Amino acid sequence: MTLHWWHVLISYALTAVVFGALAGGAALRHRAAKRMLAKLDPRGDRS
């Protein structure tokens, strides 16, 4: 693999990692909040 291809690969990998981390973080926050809401307000309507 040439140096040019390494630069391309790192660019795409960096983007995938950053957006993956942002999406994963949002999913974890959502799951934690949903669990807490279920504990605090069992009758509440949430999606």
Next chain:
Amino acid sequence: MDGPLTLGPGAAAPRPAGGRNLHRFANPGRFLRATGRLMPVLWGAALAVLALGVAWALVFSPPDWQQGETVRIMYVHVPMAWLAMGGYTGLAILSVMSLIWRHPLADLTARELSPVGAAATALCLATGSLWGKPMWGTWWVWDARLTSVLVLFFLWLGHAALVRAFDDPERGARAGAILALVGFVNVPIVKFSVDWWNTLHQPASVTRMGAPAMHVDMLYPLLVCTLGYTLLFAAVVLARTRAAVMERRVRALQLARARREDATPA
């Protein structure tokens, strides 16, 4: 969970007629139900368009006659640059909504938007460096385009830090909105920096007046990648906003429970 998403006394004040429709979504239950239906569609569309765009960019689009394979960095770098500027424009619009209509969801969305915008701007800078090193022979130059994008990155970070710096979220949101509007002056500077100053960075080739200076074999995958990253950006911001709405509800319930326990005689 049907009460309004209030952040403080300001949220209960009478609002101009223009903001009435916007306030339908200040109800957290309604917002969560509406976005709950939208989220799977948004994630699915983002991943499908990105899969097509990335395959097109990496496999099917041709290498550049001068730049060779490194031109494929453009399919990430340019969408990130557009998202950095477009996202900041969105932040400025949310800030106007926050300051004029005191829309609580605008505050929350702005708060959740700024870390994602900072990430997109950081990716724009990083991929620009990775592209610049083999083409220009340097990772970085202090030219007008690169420096103004760095300033944009600091504005995103400043907003993210400022809205979290106050105990009262409403004060933080107001300070953040003012910073976002003052900082918006940098967006046209970023856009026109390559025209106003002599820069190492190339001038606009897609969004210039007249026809884009790019062959359709590169232009089409670039537009598909831009759509894919924009959908992904929107999905991440919306997912973060949904989580923030639920976290705010958790805090309100915890506060109510603590007050009840304090009021109960021992």
